[in-house]
Amino acid sequence: MGVTDAAVSDAVYGSLTAEFATAKGDRPMTVPLTPFYDPTREVVVATAAPAFAGKAERAAANPRVSLLLHGDDGRLHLTGRAAVRDGDPEANAAVVERLLRDEPPSPKRAAMTAAADFLDTRLGLLTLDWYGLRILIEIEPTGVERCPVDDVGATVPAWPAGDVDAGEAATYDRAVATLVQDGWPRSWPLAIPTVRDGRLRLSPPPGVSPADGQPACVLLHWHDDDLSSLEQRVVRGRCRIEGGDAWFDPASSVHLRNRSVRDRLRFVVDGKRRTRTYFAERGERYSPWPGLRTLVEW
Incomplete structure (x- = not known):
């Protein structure tokens, strides 16, 4: 795969969140989630609560998926084939708990273990019993490569055309663009997001070639160290090629916030x-x- 299996597992262990991309035809969709690694089967495991089953349903409909992981040496872009396990959400939750507790000590493990422990409290059972139920998305890697840039700490400008005002923009520190190339969702970080005339500069890496009018999406997100506060916006639209540069024209967006x-x-x-x-x-x-x-x- 060009990158060692150990580098992939280490990147999964180090990723409190990763950007998970699916595709419906030529239309991509990217959302943040927490990945896990199953060393016995050498698969990356993503999960979804039944309340937010859309990502699993999209992976079941088209198993070609991708993940942007955070390795010690920068970002890794992993493509793989997904298998969705949704028959027993309670048993799946036990699998996730086992994978989490088998991970090496890390800030991610500490944060996720604390969250899992809260779900076992009276208040957790009363309010978030539904969140503890899990659908599994098992991803068998087919390819992985290093990303030439990293967007952690990126400064996102106000983007009214994308429904992002200055206050919201100031919260985000990660920006990722995604399109479908050769039948696979392909994501890359935007280290320096730039907006001009309502359009966002895509700055694709080598090997990624947006076409004029091609569907694409941009994920902006932020979270704290234990995921107790977060915010994200997925903006969908199309690519525009002008003067050799690739830009993104927004058309619609979906916003989620959990801060107050x-x-x-x-x-x-x-x-x-x-x-x-x-x-x-x-x-x-x-x-x-x-x-x-x-x-x-x-």
Whole structure:
């Protein structure tokens, strides 16, 4: 693969979050998530709560996916084929917990272990029982290469055409562009995002050739060291080639924020509602709140 398996596993262990990209035809979608590594099967494991099953559903529909990982020597871009495991979300959660606790000591392991421990508390079970359920996306690597630039600490400018005002832009420190090339989602970090006339300069690396009018997306995001606060925006649009430069014309965007008490309450309520819908569509039952007997036993 051009990069050792040890470098891949180390990059996964060091990535509190990574950018996960899927594709529907020629339309990419990129979201941040926390990756894990299964050394017994040599696969990267991504997960999704049933409330946010979209990324897993897209991977099931088209198993060609990619990840931008954070290695000690910079970013790694990994492509792979995904297999989605959604038959038993509770058993999947146990798998994730095992993989996490088997990781070497690191800030990521400490942060994620603390989050897992909170889910076992009374307050965690009351508010985030749905978040502990997991869909697994097992990614068998097919290729990996080093990225020539890194966007950690990138300064994102205000981008009104992308629905990003100055206040929101100031929170972001990571910017990633994605398009589909040769049937695979291809992402790269934007070290110095530049906006001109409402368009974002794409600055593609060697080997990436955007075409005029080609669909693309840009992910802007930020999180703190334990993921207790975060914000992200996915902007979808098309490439524009002018004077030999590649630019991105925004068309629509989706915003998610979890920073304030109001944000967290909305996250809990929406998560329970979406989880109930997920199971109802499969003819299964999910109770969004513990019953009276459970509360009394607490």
